[in-house]
Amino acid sequence: MSVSDATAWAALTEHSATITERSLRDLFAADPARGTAMTVSVGDLYVDYSKHRINGATMRLLHLLARETHVFEKRDAMLRGERINVSEDRPVLHIALRKRRDESLWLDGHDVVPDVHGVLDAMGEFTDSLRDGSWRGADGRPITTVVNIGIGGSDLGPAMVHAALREYCDGPDVRFVSNVDPADLLSTLADLDPATTLFVVVSKTFSTFETMANAHAARRWLVDALGEDAVAGHFVAVSTNAALVADFGIESSNVFGFWDWVGGRYSVGSAVGLSVMAAIGRHRFAEFLAGFRTVDEHFQTAPIHANAPVILGLLSVWYASVLGADARAILPYANDLARLPAYLQQLAMESNGKSVRGDGTPVGVPTGEVIWGEAGTNGQHAFHQLLHQGTRLVPADFIGFARAGEDFISLDGATSMHEVLTANMFAQSRVLAFGKTKAEVIADGVDPVLAPHKVMPGDRPSTTILASELTPSTLGQLIALYEHQVFVQGAVWGIDSFDQWGVELGKASAVELAPALAAGGGPSDAMDSSTRGLVAAFWRERT
Numbered sequence: 117m118s119v120s121d122a123t124a125w126a127a128l129t130e131h132s133a134t135i136t137e138r139s140l141r142d143l144f145a146a147d148p149a150r151g152t153a154m155t156v157s158v159g160d161l162y163v164d165y166s167k168h169r170i171n172g173a174t175m176r177l178l179h180l181l182a183r184e185t186h187v188f189e190k191r192d193a194m195l196r197g198e199r200i201n202v203s204e205d206r207p208v209l210h211i212a213l214r215k216r217r218d219e220s221l222w223l224d225g226h227d228v229v230p231d232v233h234g235v236l237d238a239m240g241e242f243t244d245s246l247r248d249g250s251w252r253g254a255d256g257r258p259i260t261t262v263v264n265i266g267i268g269g270s271d272l273g274p275a276m277v278h279a280a281l282r283e284y285c286d287g288p289d290v291r292f293v294s295n296v297d298p299a300d301l302l303s304t305l306a307d308l309d310p311a312t313t314l315f316v317v318v319s320k321t322f323s324t325f326e327t328m329a330n331a332h333a334a335r336r337w338l339v340d341a342l343g344e345d346a347v348a349g350h351f352v353a354v355s356t357n358a359a360l361v362a363d364f365g366i367e368s369s370n371v372f373g374f375w376d377w378v379g380g381r382y383s384v385g386s387a388v389g390l391s392v393m394a395a396i397g398r399h400r401f402a403e404f405l406a407g408f409r410t411v412d413e414h415f416q417t418a419p420i421h422a423n424a425p426v427i428l429g430l431l432s433v434w435y436a437s438v439l440g441a442d443a444r445a446i447l448p449y450a451n452d453l454a455r456l457p458a459y460l461q462q463l464a465m466e467s468n469g470k471s472v473r474g475d476g477t478p479v480g481v482p483t484g485e486v487i488w489g490e491a492g493t494n495g496q497h498a499f500h501q502l503l504h505q506g507t508r509l510v511p512a513d514f515i516g517f518a519r520a521g522e523d524f525i526s527l528d529g530a531t532s533m534h535e536v537l538t539a540n541m542f543a544q545s546r547v548l549a550f551g552k553t554k555a556e557v558i559a560d561g562v563d564p565v566l567a568p569h570k571v572m573p574g575d576r577p578s579t580t581i582l583a584s585e586l587t588p589s590t591l592g593q594l595i596a597l598y599e600h601q602v603f604v605q606g607a608v609w610g611i612d613s614f615d616q617w618g619v620e621l622g623k624a625s626a627v628e629l630a631p632a633l634a635a636g637g638g639p640s641d642a643m644d645s646s647t648r649g650l651v652a653a654f655w656r657e658r659t
């Protein structure tokens with residue numbers, strides 16, 4: 117059944133007209149307990165969804181929608197290892213990465229948990245040797261810098277997590293190179309000594325052009341300085357493709373594997389997190405995985421009305437598909453989470469930016485939102501104007517923490533900077549929701565002619581996720597919360613959230629075009645007139 121055929125769908129569409137006539141001021145006045153009732157706790161995360169354009173009836177209809185679209189059956193099919201990634205004929209088992217050693221998860225008669233822990237143990241031994249200095253580079257000195265080379269899921273996850281856990285990084289310096297733009301690699305290597313640098317080449321397929329180009333360039337940089345024999349001590353790989361890693365010249369003992377049932381954008385808890393483990397150590401990495409597990413277990417067991425990823429997934433469907441919101445803002449009030457919006461862009465948009473369902477038929481309703489955002493308070497001085505007074509509906513996710521690792525006293529000598537930061541986060545969601553009427557503006561003494569400019573419309577929805585502190589565990593919880601939210605969206609829409617065919621044609625087209633830009637190339641009549649013009653302009657500017 118297509119989502120638009122569900123009984124709940126017609127009911128939600130009808131209900132949307134009446135609920136959006138009611139302001140959030142009105143809804144809060146009608147139910148004094150709303151601000152605490154419309155909340156859910158999972159692990160260390162307190163999730164407040166009271167500032168959404170919903171009431172109890174909306175939630176009941178959304179629950180019906182989840183039942184009619186078999187969200188829980190689809191979740192259970194994923195957990196049983198069924199091949200729910202239909203277009204690639206693969207199971208989807210990133211939750212296995214977070215299982216405890218004493219648990220099991222059977223796939224085709226084989227328990228994959230011992231495999232997962234075997235790789236984690238190997239990662240632990242390797243990263244211990246980097247961290248204690250016993251892994252020696254070509255001239256006998258310990259490694260001081262790890263350079264992670266990867267792109268997409270092989271970069272965004274480890275880069276985001278490494279930045280987020282800045283306060284926990286006590287191992288070698290870790291840097292990230294992803295772009296095929298030579299500027300990325302050059303700027304990263306500029307101040308490095310090859311003898312104390314180790315490269316981690318991360319690629320699920322080990323055939324991604326950008327990663328292979330950067331890895332080969334890095335190899336040349338190293339070999340030019342230290343000779344061919346140095347490669348073994350300065351390159352390790354993370355991949356599912358052992359054969360291609362061997363062709364590159366990395367020893368099999370220096371390869372950390374994972375499996376095709378881990379999607380790239382769901383892989384930061386696998387060996388793809390090797391650089392993170394090097395930075396924070398294996399015990400902190402275990403805490404990170406335990407954080408995921410807390411939310412995995414909640415997703416599997418919590419009833420529908422108290423299941424945080426289910427609630428958040430259904431709310432995002434409500435906005436994207438029923439109320440017509442095209443975008444969602446991710447606003448972490450934590451500078452160390454500055455890369456979270458980029459990470460969630462891949463997680464959400466590559467998963468659910470689809471138009472057809474698993475069986476190839478059209479979805480029939482708008483799907484994945486445009487995800488964007490910036491760390492607070494920076495965004496307040498840039499784009500929050502549009503959120504507050506613009507014409508578009510952009511639900512926002514505010515993410516903040518009760519405690520800061522380190523803090524400074526603020527300007528008034530009494531409040532800390534972290535307290536001011538958090539006050540800003542609470543204030544933004546409050547003003548977005550409740551606004552300021554024309555009468556209130558005029559009551560402040562504003563000239564009635566100018567008052568419309570200062571009216572704050574309100575009724576701008578948001579979720580607030582408040583955690584105790586940004587730690588490996590709470591970060592794992594937050595990521596798992598979003599992973600499962602994305603799952604719930606895809607389940608309602610009936611799409612395959614685990615493939616990414618939309619990125620393939622662009623890659624093939626770049627390969628086809630590259631010779632036209634290389635020596636001896638140039639525009640050709642076979643090209644469309646725009647591409648021909650661009651290639652001609654490229655050559656004009658070159659010569």
Ligand SMILES: O=P(O)(O)OC[C@H]1O[C@H](O)[C@H](O)[C@@H](O)[C@@H]1O
Nearest residue numbers: 267268269270319320321324380
């Ligand atoms: O890890 P790799 O195989 O190198 O893939 C890296 C990335 O490239 C692909 O184009 C996909 O769009 C991403 O989902 C993937 O994470």
